[in-house]
Amino acid sequence: MKRNIYLLFALWVFSANVGCTTNFDEINRNPNEIDEGAISPTGMLQETLYTGAEVLLYRTWQLNGELIQYTVSGTGNNSYHRYVITNSVMESAWSNLFKWAANAEAMRRLAVDQQNVNCEAVAITLKTLYLSNLTDMFGEIPCSEAFRGSGENLTKPRFDTQRAVYEQLLADLEYANSIYDTSVAMSSAQRDLLYGGDMMKWRKFNNSLYLRLLMRLSNRDREMGIAARVRAVFEDSAEWPVFTSNDDNATFYYDEVNPFVNYFGNILESAFTTTGRRPAEQIIGMMDAPGDPRISIWFKQASGYDGWKGAESGKEAQESDNSGVSLLNKANLGDYASPYSHMKYDEVLFIFAEAIKRGWIDGGDALAEQYYNDAVRASIRFWSDVNKTGNPVSESTVERF
Incomplete structure (x- = not known):
């Protein structure tokens, strides 16, 4: 009798082992995991x-x-x-x-x-x-x-x-x-x-x-x-359509609330500006002298300081004097809904301006200058639309550039 019991037990163990190994792959497959070939390509786009x-x-x-x-x-x-x-x-x-x-x-x-x-x-x-x-x-x-x-x-x-x-x-x-x-x-x-x-x-x-x-x-x-x-x-342009206005820009216009928000929206302003980044004197000097209206869109004057001042690149911390140095304008550059662009219309215009200047495209210096100026104006118009902290840039101001 005992021999029969042992035999039945051995057969049960054997059949259980065979059963486990025959469907091993299925048992170890996560039923909640998506099979790559079973989804639409648009499912990966977001x-x-x-x-x-x-x-x-x-x-x-x-x-x-x-x-x-x-x-x-x-x-x-x-x-x-x-x-x-x-x-x-x-x-x-x-x-x-x-x-x-x-x-x-x-x-x-x-x-x-x-x-x-x-x-x-x-x-x-x-x-x-x-x-x-x-x-x-x-x-x-x-x-x-x-x-x-x-x-x-x-x-x-x-x-x-x-x-x-x-x-x-x-x-x-x-x-x-x-x-x-x-x-x-x-x-x-x-x-x-x-x-x-x-x-x-x-x-x-x-x-x-x-x-x-x-x-x-x-x-x-x-x-x-x-x-x-x-x-x-x-x-x-029929065979090779490219950006022809700011409406074509490859720009993400984020929402005000999660999940589709700018990465820096959740970053404290102090981490984004005072201890994070300050505008350099190089860019401040390039924008302040000609009165570029984008300077007040990108940056803010330091509290109690009347004017624009940039930080010195390359200096050791102990030698730097940040008193009066302007700040990044987080409301326009790093808010939840602040846009981010892979590429914009102004870059296309700059490329064509350089190509004309190089002689690759007919038109000479006059046409190159026109494309260059149009590129600057396109950029100003884009940032004027983004601006949350001031009045829109007037068209007469845009046309000065």
């Missing part, structure tokens, strides 16, 4: 747009303004305006930008599988935006073999030369321009936080970004035919 922009917004505040003497940070000697940039800062920029480029690539693959050309084109535009920032910072980066780890088990992609990266990015933007279908809106347009599904505006952004990358290669005209490509965009 987060790829919002958090990707947040990464660039923060890095612009953290580094760009410091290195070009627009802002001066903090009170310590280890400051970015003193070119003290730790490895962790660059590691964070690398990992975050690659993360959102990878998301854009995943969105592109989904769009191709589901034959959604507009989502494919948008994904290419965003992926190019993030990768162009990466190669501008680091030079050689993985590009041609990037993002092939999960499907092809390519975990060590090769690093491409910066020229090869730029050639790939330009080719990708050219392809995206050719497939944008501007006759229809994007499906699930409410997920498009940038343009609300307007494909013509996306196509204009794509081609304006194309101009930006071309102009960054301005000294490689002989090898890469940069002048002819810029001229083609200038002369054929």
Whole structure:
């Protein structure tokens, strides 16, 4: 009798083990996890747009303004305006930008599988935006073999030369321009936080970004035919539509309340200004002398100080005198609803002004000056509309520039 009981128990244990191993994969699968292939490409758009922009917004505040003497940070000697940039800062920029480029690539693959050309084109535009920032910072980066780890088990992609990266990015933007279908809106347009599904505006952004990358290669005209490509965009607006007004800007207009808010909305004003960043004397001097009306939109005069004063870049903290130094205007630059732009109409005008000045486009100095002045005016009008702390800039003031 005991022998039969032991035998039955052994059979039960054996059958239980066999049962566990035969459906092991199913048991260990999270039923709440989304299968990448089972979602729409627009399902990835919101987060790829919002958090990707947040990464660039923060890095612009953290580094760009410091290195070009627009802002001066903090009170310590280890400051970015003193070119003290730790490895962790660059590691964070690398990992975050690659993360959102990878998301854009995943969105592109989904769009191709589901034959959604507009989502494919948008994904290419965003992926190019993030990768162009990466190669501008680091030079050689993985590009041609990037993002092939999960499907092809390519975990060590090769690093491409910066020229090869730029050639790939330009080719990708050219392809995206050719497939944008501007006759229809994007499906699930409410997920498009940038343009609300307007494909013509996306196509204009794509081609304006194309101009930006071309102009960054301005000294490689002989090898890469940069002048002819810029001229083609200038002369054929039907084939190469670009920004033609501030209405086309690639700008996020955030809400007043979470979750769609500017990253700095939750940051205390003191952390954003007094202990965070002050305007540098370089930018204050450039704006104060000609009476640029944007100075009071971007900055605030120090309490009890009548006039504009900038902080000195590169100085050690113990040698700096911040008395009377102006402050950043958080209400316009870092409030919950303060906008952030990937690219604006004024940049396109500046690019064309430079191309004309270089002789790539006919028109001479007079036309170059016209485009340059129009660019400044477009910027003033944009910031006048953003301004919460003063009266709108009058058109007569705009026309003086």
